[in-house]
Amino acid sequence: MLCKQLVIITGPCWRCRKFMKLAVTHVVGTGDYNGPDEFSKEELNMARDHGVFIKKQYSQTSKEIYELLPIAFNQKQVVEASAVVAVLGDLENIRMAEKIYGQAVDAGFMPADTAKSMVEHYTGMYSSMPPEAIRQIAYTDGGLVSMQLMLVTRAKGYDTVPIGGYDKQKFMEAFRISERYIPIMLVAIGKAAKPGHPTVRLAVDDVAFFNEMPKE
CATH class of the missing domain: 3.40.109.10 (NADH Oxidase)
Known part of the structure; x- marks a missing residue:
């Protein structure tokens, strides 16, 4: 039996590009995503309960965003970014x-x-x-x-x-x-919603060598 998930993300409005809560349904194990136009009554109510404002002109977003989300292994940056x-x-x-x-x-x-x-x-x-x-x-x-x-x-x-x-x-x-x-x-x-987390890098001496490679 196929398992369907309700996914709520923050993404840009298709028209004004302001960020808002968007809801899609996802059939687990597939790349199928559907917008509110295809929600059941129960799914609509659940989305509203989680702060999604369901109104046709606010629920549309670029089809490509939803196509790209599973392709990018659901990395949220592809839907939260302006481009x-x-x-x-x-x-x-x-x-x-x-x-x-x-x-x-x-x-x-x-x-x-x-x-x-x-x-x-x-x-x-x-x-x-x-x-x-x-x-x-x-x-x-x-x-x-x-x-x-x-x-x-x-x-x-x-x-x-x-x-x-x-x-x-x-x-x-x-x-x-x-x-x-x-x-x-x-x-x-x-525009970053919050500062990126701190990272570290290898020291220059670990990656730069003069005239010869170091011995293993």
Whole structure:
């Protein structure tokens, strides 16, 4: 027998983006989530008893939020954040080389013949690279982009949460992402409701070495 749960979360209104209590029902063991429009009378009463204001225009929220919640293993940041950015790696990024170098020429940063030479060089190099090497480049670049996004966001006065733990295959399927791309990371963006918990990191001497690796 399927077990259904009533899940109450704090999330943004679909229209005004103000945070409020939202209720969904979840069939345990599946990715099925339903909003108040499909609640039974008992479920509506239970939601109201727990502080959820059930009114049609206040009960709607983006369908993608509920799709992403189980994919992200129910990490609450994906529904509490003002936005969630999915950073993807482009396995066919070499196709953009001509456009990128063309923009450099238009901006006066390099001569046209230099740009042409660079495009030919990288196109030839990528054509002979094994798929795993291209994939590794995409992961490296995607990590740098993610960190830069978080730093810029912080500089603008907002907070971020990097989310690397999620079902990447289900994410690709749910959001109909082409196999040209690989998922790198989710970055939740918004204003922190409370300060983050303190953390510790390894000392520099534990991770940085000069000229040679330490003996095990």
